Amino acid sequence: MHPKADILVKELDLADLKSVTDFAASFKKENKQLDVLLDNAGIMMVPYGLTKDGFEKQIGTNHLGHFALTGLLLDLLKATPKSRVVNVSSMAHKSGVMDTDNLLYENGKDYSPIKAYGRSKLANLLFTYELQRFFEKNKIDTIAVAAHPGVSDTNLFNHAAPKWLMNLLRPLFLFMIQPASMGALPEIRAAVDADVKGAQYYGPDGKREMKGFPVVVESTNASHNEEDARKLWELSEKLTGVSFTA
Numbered sequence: 001m002h003p004k005a006d007i008l009v010k011e012l013d014l015a016d017l018k019s020v021t022d023f024a025a026s027f028k029k030e031n032k033q034l035d036v037l038l039d040n041a042g043i044m045m046v047p048y049g050l051t052k053d054g055f056e057k058q059i060g061t062n063h064l065g066h067f068a069l070t071g072l073l074l075d076l077l078k079a080t081p082k083s084r085v086v087n088v089s090s091m092a093h094k095s096g097v098m099d100t101d102n103l104l105y106e107n108g109k110d111y112s113p114i115k116a117y118g119r120s121k122l123a124n125l126l127f128t129y130e131l132q133r134f135f136e137k138n139k140i141d142t143i144a145v146a147a148h149p150g151v152s153d154t155n156l157f158n159h160a161a162p163k164w165l166m167n168l169l170r171p172l173f174l175f176m177i178q179p180a181s182m183g184a185l186p187e188i189r190a191a192v193d194a195d196v197k198g199a200q201y202y203g204p205d206g207k208r209e210m211k212g213f214p215v216v217v218e219s220t221n222a223s224h225n226e227e228d229a230r231k232l233w234e235l236s237e238k239l240t241g242v243s244f245t246a
Contacts, residue, residue, distance in 0.1 A: 014041040014065030015051040017240060024072035034076035036191045038086045039066035039124075045113035048105065055239065056104040056111070062120035064240055067127060071242035083142045085131060086190045089124040089201070090148050091209060094220050096122030100231040121148075125201070125223035126232050132199040133226075138246035143198035146219075147190040150204035150211045152183025178204070178211035186214035 010026065013019035027034075042062050051060035070077075070085055077083045096118035103119075105111040124146060131144035186202040196202075201219050206212030222228070237243050 012041075012069075014069070015057065015061045017053050017065070017068055020065055020068045021072065024069060027073065028076060031076060033080040033083075034073055035080055035083050036086065037070060037073060037077065037084075038088070038187060038191055039070065040086075040088045040187060041065065042088065042090075044090075044092075045117050047113065048108045048111045048116075053239075056116060058113075058116040058120045059104060059123060062117075063123035063127065064236060066124070067236045068240040068242045070131070071237075071240070071244050074244060077142045078140055081141050084191065084196070085128075085142065085144045086187060087124045087128045087131075087144070087146045088148065088187055089128075089146050089219070090117075090121040091150070091203075092118045093121040093125055093148075093223060094118075096120075096222065098122055098126065098222065098225070098228045098232065100228070100235050103232075103235060122220075122223055123232060125219050126225070126229040127236070128201075129199050129224060130226075130229035130233050134244060134246075135198065140246065143196070145190045145196055145198065145200050145202070147186040147202040147214070148209070148217075149180075149183030149186060150206070150209055151177040152180050152211075153177050182211060182213075189214040 010023060011019070012023040043058055046057055049057045051057055051065075053060065055064055066087065077085065092114070095114070097115070098119060102109060105116060128144045128146040134140075135142050135144060182204075186204065190196055190200070190202045200216050202214045203209045203217040204212035205215040209217055
């Protein structure tokens with residue numbers, strides 16, 4: 001515990017590239033280093049809709065906003081020895097299917113809340129592993145790692161089922177999940193553990209990774225598809241207008 005810690009809160013909307021750009025500019029003006037960038041914003045299984053920039057909401061918020069933020073803060077990360085980027089994925093990445101030809105479900109084509117969420121969480125891992133390759137290729141003293149919170153008691157489940165059904169199932173649901181404080185542990189370990197290595201993925205150690213204490217876990221073969229990762233990176237640069245330069 002650090003009761004005297006100095007915490008500065010700043011406005012940032014990952015679903016709005018102008019907000020991302022403004023935040024990054026303000027942060028870089030006020031800081032000369034960045035030890036840990038924890039990309040943790042997320043929405044889950046929402047109805048089809050668009051961000052302010054016209055992106056499908058889940059891929060726009062969960063991936064493209066973080067991609068842009070990371071790229072815009074890259075200079076500070078490079079200026080900070082042993083810095084790291086932590087991207088927060090989900091067990092839902094296992095159902096994700098990458099389609100760079102229709103990444104944004106244009107006009108709602110083939111959209112479903114769970115499909116789009118799974119794709120956005122798969123994108124988090126593809127980005128993490130490609131970012132680690134970028135750091136290694138360019139000899140940048142930064143690592144990219146990922147984590148997931150298991151099944152934790154947060155507001156993310158607001159759209160998982162109708163409200164009446166969620167209220168009915170809540171006693172059973174609470175038995176199966178863990179508190180949000182436990183769900184935060186994999187991300188915290190990925191952010192601060194001195195033994196963390198680039199491209200590692202942390203999640204709970206319990207059955208099916210639903211709850212427990214943080215350990216290294218495995219992600220799907222699809223998340224390690226380097227061709228998909230490259231295509232996603234290139235498309236993300238095009239959509240956000242943010243390029244990563246060594």
